Amino acid sequence: MIDRSIPVTDDELHAYVDGQLPADRVAAVEAWLASHPDDMARVATWRAQAEAIRARYASVADEPVPSRFNLETLASADRSWRRMAAVAAAVAFIVGGAGGWFAHAGYDRARGATPGGYDTFTADAMKAYRLYAVEVRHPVEVPASDAQHLVDWLSKRVGYPLSAPDLNAAGLKLVGGRLLPGPTGPAAFFMYENAAGERYTLYCGKSTAPDTSLRYREGNRASAVYWKSDEVAYVVSGQSDGEKLRNVATIAYEQIDRRPPRG
């Protein structure tokens, strides 16, 4: 028997068109449509849209697959490219070392004694996130395969023993990192990525601002969590999903905070 007592919802009309309606509701929806011409017309419109979309794009899947999508070739090209990137980063490090030191001193003078507070640090970190999170080919200078070198190098340039926190608990793996100009001098930038390609970054540099615990800032296309601990300010940035980002930031915060204080 058809159960006419439960009203048909819009969601059910969509599910009916898409073949996702539970079998025990099909008869009820069809009975409803027979007596509701407006809904019947909407269903017909949606079907016609779906037909037009399939008429336009379905045939793409029948095209022969171009040779550029050969998986063996793609995998080995990617491996050799990443080896090259590691070599290039090591060369840049050696060449850039001496010049970078003087540039750094000039930079500090130009900034005067401005301490890197919450606002400037967070703004710079979010800018860096938006700039590099979308990079497919060159997201980092030094890849995670060279993690020890990366951490040693950035610690030396920032002037504080840093670490790249282990964010496996949030499904994130280290992609690598780079050196950036920060509000008070050199800043370290670590990038992480999950299996779905979503990226989170940790940006940190020395700061004389007062210590704070986690502070959340929501932006348009990126959000950030800031904290200051010992001599360093940290900002974790990610896409504007507050819940996930706070989780990532908390894991990073706890690891960094648990380390013995410097000296």
Added chain:
Amino acid sequence: MSGFRKSIQESIPALRRYARSLTRDAEIADDLVQDTLVRALRSEHLFHGEDTRSWLYTILTNLNRNRLRTLARRPLHAPLADGDAAGMAGPESGQRDIERALASLVPEQRAVLMLVVLEGLSYREIAEVQGVPIGTVMSRLARARAQIKSYLDGERPALRRIK
């Protein structure tokens, strides 16, 4: 070939279809597919026999969103192909209409509609691909369909006037 690679290989035609329906530009679409494949291959070692299909759609959807964000920060250039679309008639014009109606959707709504209509994913799978509750998927789907209808209803008279 490993089971992992085989399942990725078999997904390529569908990924190309999905990418084409998101971008309108065959070159950009294939670049998205290639980047998706490279990323998938990098994560090969993380894989323990799960279903790769939704996962590949997730990567491609994220890459496309990143691409659109980059575009949003540059000055806008209308694609050249739009210029001659109004002059087209005959069986081709229906296809152009749907292309332009789809281009008027916000990216999240467009992705939902394509994953439902073209790729045949369940609403639940789409919720996972987009990382949102299923109710959000339903409202995106409803808005996409309403927007296409109003676009096509408003579009046709304007086209006749141009001709």
